[in-house]
Amino acid sequence: MKIIDLRTMRGPSYFSVKHHKLIVMKVDLEDFADKWSNAVAGLAGRLTKLFPELGKSRVVSDSVKQSAKNPPLTKEQLADGEPLGHVIQHVALELQRLAGMPVYWGKSYPAHEAGVEFVVFAYQEERAGRVAAEAAVEIVESLCRKQKTDIKGIVNELHDIREQEFFGPSTYSIVAEAASRGIPYIQLKNSNIIQLGYGVNQKRIWATTTTYTSHAGVEIAGNKNRTKAMLRDAGVPVPRGTTVYSPEGLRDAIDELGFPIVTKPLDGNHGKGATINISNWKEALAGFKAAQVYSRAVIVEQFVTGFDYRLLVVNGKLIAAAKRTPAAVVGDGESTIQQLIDKVNRDPRRGVGHEKVLTAIKADKHTMAILKARELTLKSVLPQGETLYLKSTANISTGGTASDVTDLVDPYNVLLAERVAGIIGLDICGIDLLTTDIAIPLNETRGAVIEVNAAPGFRMHISPTEGLPRNVAAPVVDMLFPPTSESRIPIIAITGTNGKTTTTRLIAHIVAAQGYKVGFTTTDGIYIQGKQLQKGDCTGGQSAEFVLKDPTVNYAVLETARGGMLRSGLGFTSCDIAVVTNVAADHLGMRDIHTVEEMANVKAVLPRTVKKDGWAVLNADDELVFGMCRQLDCRVALFSMNENNPRILDHVENGGVAAVYEEGYITIYKNSYKLRIDRAAEFPITFGGRATFNIENSLAAALSAYLAGFGRDEIKTALRTFVPSATKTPGRMNVYRFPDFEVIVDYAHNTAGIEKFAEFLDNTPATHKVGVVSGLGDRREEDTIGFSRVIGRICDEVILRQDRDLRGKTAEEIRTLMEHGLRLDKPDLPITYIEDEMQAIDHILTTAQKGSVIVMLTENISGTLKKLDSYEASLMEKTAK
Numbered sequence: 096m097k098i099i100d101l102r103t104m105r106g107p108s109y110f111s112v113k114h115h116k117l118i119v120m121k122v123d124l125e126d127f128a129d130k131w132s133n134a135v136a137g138l139a140g141r142l143t144k145l146f147p148e149l150g151k152s153r154v155v156s157d158s159v160k161q162s163a164k165n166p167p168l169t170k171e172q173l174a175d176g177e178p179l180g181h182v183i184q185h186v187a188l189e190l191q192r193l194a195g196m197p198v199y200w201g202k203s204y205p206a207h208e209a210g211v212e213f214v215v216f217a218y219q220e221e222r223a224g225r226v227a228a229e230a231a232v233e234i235v236e237s238l239c240r241k242q243k244t245d246i247k248g249i250v251n252e253l254h255d256i257r258e259q260e261f262f263g264p265s266t267y268s269i270v271a272e273a274a275s276r277g278i279p280y281i282q283l284k285n286s287n288i289i290q291l292g293y294g295v296n297q298k299r300i301w302a303t304t305t306t307y308t309s310h311a312g313v314e315i316a317g318n319k320n321r322t323k324a325m326l327r328d329a330g331v332p333v334p335r336g337t338t339v340y341s342p343e344g345l346r347d348a349i350d351e352l353g354f355p356i357v358t359k360p361l362d363g364n365h366g367k368g369a370t371i372n373i374s375n376w377k378e379a380l381a382g383f384k385a386a387q388v389y390s391r392a393v394i395v396e397q398f399v400t401g402f403d404y405r406l407l408v409v410n411g412k413l414i415a416a417a418k419r420t421p422a423a424v425v426g427d428g429e430s431t432i433q434q435l436i437d438k439v440n441r442d443p444r445r446g447v448g449h450e451k452v453l454t455a456i457k458a459d460k461h462t463m464a465i466l467k468a469r470e471l472t473l474k475s476v477l478p479q480g481e482t483l484y485l486k487s488t489a490n491i492s493t494g495g496t497a498s499d500v501t502d503l504v505d506p507y508n509v510l511l512a513e514r515v516a517g518i519i520g521l522d523i524c525g526i527d528l529l530t531t532d533i534a535i536p537l538n539e540t541r542g543a544v545i546e547v548n549a550a551p552g553f554r555m556h557i558s559p560t561e562g563l564p565r566n567v568a569a570p571v572v573d574m575l576f577p578p579t580s581e582s583r584i585p586i587i588a589i590t591g592t593n594g595k596t597t598t599t600r601l602i603a604h605i606v607a608a609q610g611y612k613v614g615f616t617t618t619d620g621i622y623i624q625g626k627q628l629q630k631g632d633c634t635g636g637q638s639a640e641f642v643l644k645d646p647t648v649n650y651a652v653l654e655t656a657r658g659g660m661l662r663s664g665l666g667f668t669s670c671d672i673a674v675v676t677n678v679a680a681d682h683l684g685m686r687d688i689h690t691v692e693e694m695a696n697v698k699a700v701l702p703r704t705v706k707k708d709g710w711a712v713l714n715a716d717d718e719l720v721f722g723m724c725r726q727l728d729c730r731v732a733l734f735s736m737n738e739n740n741p742r743i744l745d746h747v748e749n750g751g752v753a754a755v756y757e758e759g760y761i762t763i764y765k766n767s768y769k770l771r772i773d774r775a776a777e778f779p780i781t782f783g784g785r786a787t788f789n790i791e792n793s794l795a796a797a798l799s800a801y802l803a804g805f806g807r808d809e810i811k812t813a814l815r816t817f818v819p820s821a822t823k824t825p826g827r828m829n830v831y832r833f834p835d836f837e838v839i840v841d842y843a844h845n846t847a848g849i850e851k852f853a854e855f856l857d858n859t860p861a862t863h864k865v866g867v868v869s870g871l872g873d874r875r876e877e878d879t880i881g882f883s884r885v886i887g888r889i890c891d892e893v894i895l896r897q898d899r900d901l902r903g904k905t906a907e908e909i910r911t912l913m914e915h916g917l918r919l920d921k922p923d924l925p926i927t928y929i930e931d932e933m934q935a936i937d938h939i940l941t942t943a944q945k946g947s948v949i950v951m952l953t954e955n956i957s958g959t960l961k962k963l964d965s966y967e968a969s970l971m972e973k974t975a976k
Contacts, residue, residue: 096179096236097123099211101228103221106636108664109696110215112703114200115664118187118224120214121206121687122232124179127239128210131176139173141238142182145246146189178203179235180212187216187231190246191223194253195446196261207689223256258448262289265303265553272568278582279668281640291575292582293667294614294648298575303523303550305575312520313549317362319394322519322547329518331511332543336396345383348395349376355398357545358382360390371487372398378468385461399543401529403489404500406508407556407567408516408524410574413509415556415565416501416533421486422456422494426477432466433458433473436485444560445494452558456485456494497555499562500533507536515547523571525551584648586667587799590655590701591676591714592694593848594792597827598676599654601780601796605813606650609805614642615652618842619825619956623648630957635659639666657697661686665704672802673702674712674795678719679847683875695719705729710802712795715742715753732802734794736787738762754798756790761797761814763807772797773811779818785858786828788851821964826956831963833970836943837861840951840959844871846881849952853889862946866890867935869954870909872902879909883916890950892925893917896935898954906930936962 104110104117111117124130132138143149149168168177168185180203191198201216214231218224230249237244262270266289270280273291281290288301298306304313315321323333335352338361339345349356356379359369368389370382386393403419424435436456439445445453458473462485466472469483477483489495504512508528516524530542537543556567576582587602589595596617603615607625614623616638621629623645629638634656642651643666655665678695688694702711702723708730714720715733721742724731731751735743738757743764747753753764756775763770776784778793793814800810821829821840829840843849856864866886870879886893895913897906910928918924929935932955939949953959 096125096127096232098229098232099123101225102662103218103225104664105221106664106666106668107660107700107704109660109700111200112700114217115668116218116221116224117215117664118218118228120228120232122180122183122212122214123208124210124212127179127236130239131178132173132182133176135179135239137241138182138238139170141241141244142173142186142235143170145234145238145244146186146193148192149185149189178205178212179239180204180214183212183231183235184214184216186234187214187224187227190227190230190234190249190253191219193246193250194223195257195451196220196223196253206687213687220256220260222260223253226253226256254447263302263552264557265551266300268553268557268566268568269300269303269571272566272572273576273582276572276576276582278572278576279643281644283644290644291572293586293643294584294651295612295646296581296584296649297644297646298582300571300575301550303553303571305522305571307522307574308549309520309522312522312524315519316521316524316547316549319359319361319546325518326515326544326547329514331515331518332537332541334396334399334543334545336394338392339383339395340392342380342383345379345393345395346376349379352395352397357394357396357398358386359394359396360386360388361392361394362390369488381464381468385464396545399529399541399545401531401540401542402533404528404530404533405497405551405555406504406512406526406528407551407553408512408521408526409567409570410522411513411517412570413504413512414501414567414570415499416504416512417497417555417559417562418500418533419489419491419555420496420498421484421489422496423482423484424456424477426479426481426483428479429476431474431476432471432483435477436473448492452554453496453560454492454494458485461486491552491555496560499556499559499565501563501565503534505534505536507538508533511537511544515544519547521547521549522574523551524548584643584651585803586643586651586653586670587672587674587803588653588655588665588667588670588701588704589674589676589795590657590660590698591674591720592679592681592698592845593843593851594676594788594795595654595656595674596842597780597789597824598674598792598795599652600824600827601792601814601817602674602799603652604817605796605800605805605810606652606803608813608816609809611650612647613650613652614645614648615654616642617654618656632656632658636663636666643667655701657688657694658686660697660700661688665700667704669704669706669709670701671706671709672712672799673705673709674799675699675702675714675720675723676792676795677714677717677847679845680878680881681845681847681874683878685873691719695722699723699726702727702729710752710799712799712802714791714795715740715746732798734791734798736791736794752798752802754794754801756794759784761790761793763798763801770801770807772807773814778814780814780824780828782828782830782855786855788848788855789828821960825960826953829960831967833967835945836947836949838949838951838963840953840956840963842956843952844882845874846878846885849882849885852950853885856889856948856950859948861948863892863944863948864890865892865894865939865943865947865949867894867896867932867939867949867951867953868913869896869898869932869952870913871898872900872904872909876912879912880916880919883913884919886952887917887924888920890924893927894935894939895926895928896932897930898932900954933958933962940966 100121102119184201184203196219198217203214354374356373357371368386373379407415440455445455525548527546528544530540556565589599607613616633620627621633634654715735734754736756738755747764761772775790780789826842831838843852
């Protein structure tokens with residue numbers, strides 16, 4: 096078995112609109128191509144022995160048990176017979192689950208090639224999903240071949256990936272709360288920073304620091320001496336203490352403070368390097384050295400007697416409180432300390448790192464130092480009932496436990512915590528204090544605030560060992576996005592075979608004309624507020640995210656091509672309006688899409704992501720596009736070049752909204768009313784009404800703008816002021832009028848597109864029509880022949896060239912196909928073959944007949960436009976002389 100193709104989906108895609116994080120792999124089963132699981136002797140037994148949990152029913156979520164949508168793969172099913180692709184899918188999912196990543200959804204189905212399967216399954220972490228994919232294929236093949244298989248190594252690798260890349264529990268709680276409110280999120284590349292919301296409405300979090308976290312507050316909290324001084328000046332009880340830099344200074348501090356004491360680094364956090372309840376010089380020196388690992392300056396403080404409490408303040412309000420207990424074991428008179436640790440770690444709530452509610456206890460250097468100070472080892476046996484604390488701090492990340500005490504906090508202590516957060520200046524603040532009873536005012540128990548933390552962990556509050564879990568993420572999201580605020584920006588997305596770039600630009604122009612700061616993507620680049628920031632084909636998910644991450648953008652218009660939806664999915668989860676211009680035979684045979692119907696299913700991904708109160712704008716003249724209506728939960732609006740289209744008439748009669756081309760006008764139909772926008776011939780993009788394909792694009796744009804809430808006059812004015820040019824619409828109907836001839840530069844590259852262009856050229860007067868064209872190597876032979884046949888019909892002469900990228904075919908193969916198609920209807924059509932595009936353009940510019948129209952269907956848009964600009968400049972220079 097071998098993997099032919101491996102893709103990662105990061106949003107709605109052809110493979111699933113609902114499940115956004117998917118691995119898609121194409122597997123050649125090779126020797127096992129014609130076999131199902133029941134045809135491989137003993138496979139069922141070997142597989143379930145290796146994965147005992149594979150076939151068991153399990154809880155998929157808090158409230159939903161595993162259902163028919165996520166069926167287990169039982170031993171009985173394997174014995175009855177399951178496709179091996181289905182087996183690989185379940186193994187890939189189970190490997191991730193064993194590593195602490197609860198993923199369940201998947202599917203598998205045959206590819207077009209014999210013996211090849213598509214295997215699609217969910218992932219939690221992208222890298223883990225890809226590793227699981229490769230491992231699953233190897234494991235299933237090994238089991239089929241009765242080879243020895245060990246999964247421990249791969250599970251450990253997956254677990255390590257999870258710990259390295261998965262959101263920590265604090266970050267996850269905030270992201271999950273935001274997502275539950277419909278607030279989108281993007282993880283910024285190569286960082287742990289999460290963007291919540293889009294464009295100008297975005298906010299950011301980094302663990303539990305936010306857009307509103309004060310840098311000064313973080314600096315103050317990071318300096319324990321400064322923190323303590325500010326709190327003391329404000330009347331907050333704090334321990335007496337000093338800062339030392341040497342053993343001599345440590346001895347002087349002890350002489351002044353007396354035992355017991357606490358040592359901790361001046362700039363430490365999360366309990367690192369801290370040692371508590373030190374009662375002799377030996378322990379003090381060890382604590383001093385442990386603190387100096389993190390900071391040369393070491394704080395020495397009085398040890399305040401009491402329990403360790405963490406109070407969490409968000410946006411000035413106490414949200415939660417927890418009583419924390421350091422990692423500990425209780426003796427039974429028989430077991431060694433190591434055995435007691437192992438027993439505690441068998442608690443199913445404990446795992447590695449942040450994997451579970453509690454963290455497994457590790458006997459690290461700090462633990463060993465505690466044991467040594469008490470003249471114990473891991474082999475020592477504790478007496479019955481004796482409690483041994485294995486850490487000097489109560490952090491959950493080192494194996495500690497926490498009990499929720501939010502409802503017990505005395506009002507004095509509530510006010511104290513809220514004052515402390517304000518004094519230090521933190522929007523999210525963790526306050527550590529020691530007291531005998533949190534239900535009694537701190538000033539009465541002789542307790543003290545011992546530390547203030549920026550970016551406090553949430554795990555002890557959202558998953559306490561005992562007591563009520565607290566949704567501490569909710570007030571964070573409330574702070575970032577108050578009830579009246581917006582998190583999203585409007586998104587209009589456009590797809591289709593032809594016309595999507597022009598439609599995108601038209602809509603972006605209309606929106607920008609109303610004063611919005613628009614970001615839009617096209618096949619020629621990314622534009623922010625009219626400025627091109629990236630060049631090239633920018634119609635995939637990453638380009639969409641580029642726009643949605645921009646903090647200046649308040650409206651997004653996104654061209655969305657089939658390539659991105661098949662390669663990695665959309666860069667957004669939902670949109671307000673989705674436009675589908677048409678579906679035609681183009682790019683067939685690529686990315687395993689072989690029919691126009693399959694291509695329509697790809698394009699249908701976009702309207703299926705429209706919000707329920709949004710709009711899908713569909714071409715009623717296109718059978719496949721109109722057929723998308725059946726898959727949609729949103730509202731539907733139609734457009735048509737035929738005012739008598741029965742689909743339009745039925746739709747409007749039933750209360751629908753539509754746009755039609757009637758009596759030369761772009762008209763909006765709503766119920767029995769007509770709203771005429773303007774005569775289509777008045778829009779420069781239609782070239783006086785000759786470019787019918789741009790009338791169609793104008794219909795889609797006008798209808799989208801109307802649904803977005805723009806008025807008739809606003810739409811009319813914007814369409815009248817959209818003038819196609821090499822700078823505004825590069826490669827889309829760029830017309831150069833020279834003294835003796837005219838040049839039209841366009842990007843038409845498929846049969847449907849060139850047929851639309853042919854209608855325009857047929858209505859364009861000229862003494863001689865010349866095409867400068869090439870074929871595409873990644874198209875089917877019938878597509879290349881069909882495309883070239885239309886060109887041959889509309890042209891009197893053809894200059895045949897080659898693209899720089901031949902895309903899988905040889906230059907001779909493409910030339911042969913093109914010449915065959917060009918001469919199907921005109922056997923004597925003059926064809927000049929010039930391989931290099933720039934040389935071909937030079938040739939036609941120097942040989943063009945007077946009164947001719949030259950059509951350049953270009954691959955190198957920028958190079959072609961630059962050459963024509965240069966030619967135009969040279970003519971002007973000659974005229975000036």
